[in-house]
Amino acid sequence: MKLGVAFGKLLSGESVIRDFLTIGVDDNVREKVYLRTDDQLLDVTRNQWLLGLDPRIIGIWSEQPIPTSGSYTLYFRDDPASSPDTVGHHALGILKLDYVDRLVENNGNLFLFRVQSSTIHHIDGLRARLLYRKFYKKPGVDFQRLKAVAAAYTYPRRVRIISFQLEGNYNYIFPMDLLADIKTSGRYLLGMRHSNQVLKKIMDIRKIVVAEAPARYKPLIYSLGRNHSAAPPPLNELPFATLPTRNFGFQVPEWVESYKEITIDKTLDLGSHMLLCGQWKEDVLLKPATPRLHHIHFLHFLYLKHKGLNYPIIP
Incomplete structure (x- = not known):
């Protein structure tokens, strides 16, 4: 077994390290996504999208008012939050956002946010950083970019x-x-x-x-x-x-x-x-x-595999 393959298998249990896994799923996606502003918490699971990569741009559609100033945090979870106070507990990905723009429509608004910082908890931090250094590090892809993309692709x-x-x-x-x-x-x-x-x-x-x-x-x-x-x-x-x-x-x-x-x-x-x-x-x-x-990030796949919660993998 080649050294790189052995190292990847040691860190992940997988012989092939990749950016994304492909899965087959209908509309019943298990993961949940929440947006917290200064004074509200919104379930935006089916109304949030990654729309740009450099910088990372998140679009959120809302029929409710969202302030255009203040703090914004997006939480990616593998289950519903039990209360607004615990939304950050055991979140797999957390994105701190900056407001960029708003497109006004007749029955709602598309809010655009830039990812300011990110935190991930799919696997322990040391393994995540070692996987990054060996398999993901390349020009234009720093560890912050990897974390932001991994967080965004926690949701299929x-x-x-x-x-x-x-x-x-x-x-x-x-x-x-x-x-x-x-x-x-x-x-x-x-x-x-x-x-x-x-x-x-x-x-x-x-x-x-x-x-x-x-x-x-x-x-x-x-x-x-x-x-x-x-x-x-x-x-x-x-x-x-x-x-x-x-x-x-x-x-x-x-x-x-x-x-x-x-x-x-x-x-x-x-x-x-x-x-x-x-x-x-x-x-x-x-x-x-x-x-x-659907695409999910490889780090989320590792989390799901550890929990025995895998979606059907499409080879």
């Missing part, structure tokens, strides 16, 4: 299929997990890297389709990760059939379960990522929902 982040089309039959189909589906307002948010070669094309067209896909199609979904390039493969070279969406006529894999056609109407620069904000009017259902592909 769903992978969805993005599709848009250019004239000349250029069909772009690729996966993303930095996005948000705000069902109560019909809004969609996508955090897309400035380095992504298709970002400007999407901003020019201002139309995009987001589709839900079964977790069992992970190999095909991951193979689509190469389709951010300027010249995607022709449809007849894809390893699956496609079908056109109802209004835009964009192509989506024939195995997706549903899709939303989104018109982009706002953009906001978040640093490394551009936030695309859009509106959808119809959720087109094609097949019954099954467990979808």
